[in-house]
Amino acid sequence: MAIDTRVILICSGKGGVGKTTLTANLGISLARQGFTTAVLDADFGLRNLDLLLGLENRIVYTAQEVLEEECRLDQALVKHKQESNLSLLPAGNPRMLDWLKPDDMKRIVDMLKEQFNYVLIDCPAGVEDGFKNAMAATQEAIVVTNPEVSAVRDADRVIGLLNTNSIKPVQLVLNRVRPKMMANQEMLSIDDVTDILALPLLGLVLEDEQVIVSTNRGEPLTLNSVNSPAAKCYLNIAKRLQGEDIPLIDPAEEISGFGAKFRRLMQTKIF
Amino acid sequence: MNSKNQKIIINIEGRNYPNWKIDLKNKLKTLKSNNLEIDAKNIDLSCKEISEIIEIANQFDCKIICFCSSSPKTIVSSQSLGYKSQFIIESSSKNTSDEHKKNLTFSKTHFHQGTVRSGEYLESPGDLLILGDVNPGAKVSAEGNIFIWGRLLGIAHAGSKGNSKAKISALQLSPVQLRIAKKVARGPKEKPQLGLAEQARIDSEEIIISPLETT
Numbered sequence: 001m002a003i004d005t006r007v008i009l010i011c012s013g014k015g016g017v018g019k020t021t022l023t024a025n026l027g028i029s030l031a032r033q034g035f036t037t038a039v040l041d042a043d044f045g046l047r048n049l050d051l052l053l054g055l056e057n058r059i060v061y062t063a064q065e066v067l068e069e070e071c072r073l074d075q076a077l078v079k080h081k082q083e084s085n086l087s088l089l090p091a092g093n094p095r096m097l098d099w100l101k102p103d104d105m106k107r108i109v110d111m112l113k114e115q116f117n118y119v120l121i122d123c124p125a126g127v128e129d130g131f132k133n134a135m136a137a138t139q140e141a142i143v144v145t146n147p148e149v150s151a152v153r154d155a156d157r158v159i160g161l162l163n164t165n166s167i168k169p170v171q172l173v174l175n176r177v178r179p180k181m182m183a184n185q186e187m188l189s190i191d192d193v194t195d196i197l198a199l200p201l202l203g204l205v206l207e208d209e210q211v212i213v214s215t216n217r218g219e220p221l222t223l224n225s226v227n228s229p230a231a232k233c234y235l236n237i238a239k240r241l242q243g244e245d246i247p248l249i250d251p252a253e254e255i256s257g258f259g260a261k262f263r264r265l266m267q268t269k270i271f
Numbered sequence: 272m273n274s275k276n277q278k279i280i281i282n283i284e285g286r287n288y289p290n291w292k293i294d295l296k297n298k299l300k301t302l303k304s305n306n307l308e309i310d311a312k313n314i315d316l317s318c319k320e321i322s323e324i325i326e327i328a329n330q331f332d333c334k335i336i337c338f339c340s341s342s343p344k345t346i347v348s349s350q351s352l353g354y355k356s357q358f359i360i361e362s363s364s365k366n367t368s369d370e371h372k373k374n375l376t377f378s379k380t381h382f383h384q385g386t387v388r389s390g391e392y393l394e395s396p397g398d399l400l401i402l403g404d405v406n407p408g409a410k411v412s413a414e415g416n417i418f419i420w421g422r423l424l425g426i427a428h429a430g431s432k433g434n435s436k437a438k439i440s441a442l443q444l445s446p447v448q449l450r451i452a453k454k455v456a457r458g459p460k461e462k463p464q465l466g467l468a469e470q471a472r473i474d475s476e477e478i479i480i481s482p483l484e485t486t
Binding site for chain 2: 127149153154156157159160163196198
């Protein structure tokens with residue numbers, strides 16, 4: 001039985017910035033480091049964490065059935081094919097959007113806490129009920145954002161809400177960083193983002209086309225493609241989450257290795 | 272030696288600079304204690320002036336424990352230099368002759384420490400003093416003046432009940448929109464010079480931004 005379970009909410013406000021991708025990759029990375037990890041898809045209206053993990057066809061029960069006591073928790077948990085430390089708990093049925101209340105979320109997470117070292121909650125976009133439900137059961141949070149004005153604005157709003165609900169610590173992941181565009185000042189710089197959001201930066205994730213490939217395949221990048229720049233970033237974030245002191249990558253340095261990266265991209269096999 | 276804190280009142284009304292320094296030095300000479308509590312009354316002191324006071328105190332081997340003042344600006348300045356500061360609300364029988372005080376009688380100053388984030392809304396029935404940034408998407412409003420010890424990147428509305436003498440001051444003034452009383456203005460397009468505090472007020476029916484006066 002795990003004692004100190006960390007329940008981490010992964011949220012962003014804006015959609016499409018990479019919450020689900022981060023959840024899946026972080027889940028795999030933590031599981032690889034030997035931690036029993038549960039990923040909970042709280043985006044039950046438009047769930048797709050199961051797709052990213054390639055587990056769609058294995059889902060039989062959801063958290064909804066667990067709460068209604070139609071099945072046991074371990075029946076609903078879907079173990080990952082390769083990474084046995086990782087389990088997915090799908091939140092519910094997309095056709096029944098109103099069933100989940102903040103208290104239900106707390107009950108599910110309390111059940112998961114008994115078995116896992118880490119519980120990662122993949123939060124839906126927006127700041128409405130879905131977000132409030134997901135927030136109810138969590139202690140700490142990771143806010144994902146892109147170096148874009150709209151994503152930063154929404155992240156700021158979410159951070160304000162997290163603060164007022166005394167969720168601590170809240171850390172920042174800056175996703176889809178394009179070093180070249182940053183160098184040319186065509187994109188918000190890392191300082192621009194951290195200046196406004198005033199949060200400790202947990203990590204940067206470089207823009208990587210292989211993310212799309214891996215999403216379509218249902219195999220998170222961290223599972224096998226060690227060469228991918230984004231996969232390295234995800235692994236580093238997982239290590240930093242446990243307090244390991246790993247320096248952040250410098251986007252300026254990544255440009256010099258661009259030729260190498262391009263060659264690697266050419267070698268990537270798609271299907 | 273007396274180990275108790277000694278409270279000294281600095282009197283620099285009239286802004287006679289060479290004199291107030293001498294005055295302060297004379298006061299320090301006669302002190303029995305090394306721990307000072309500085310009462311700046313209702314005088315607005317900038318960071319620079321407070322640093323000067325600290326420097327003079329250091330020359331006399333005195334340690335400043337805390338600053339008291341009824342001026343929000345002095346409080347913000349001393350806090351930013353890392354000193355304990357105490358905000359004192361003046362009694363109504365004070366003998367201030369400041370003309371803006373006559374025009375603006377505020378019930379109280381509302382303090383807020385920390386960033387005001389997107390979607391948040393802060394309102395005050397008197398003055399509003401914010402130690403932190405006002406981010407884009409956030410809105411702050413006060414019936415009196417607004418002082419921001421940080422960046423104003425969102426919307427600020429001073430004199431929200433129609434006081435056209437109200438002012439908005441910030442260390443970096445690059446708002447989306449400024450409102451004073453019933454006037455509305457869009458923020459400046461160019462970024463302001465770094466390290467230059469600015470102030471917005473109404474001048475001949477227009478909202479204008481000028482460098483913050485250090486008086």
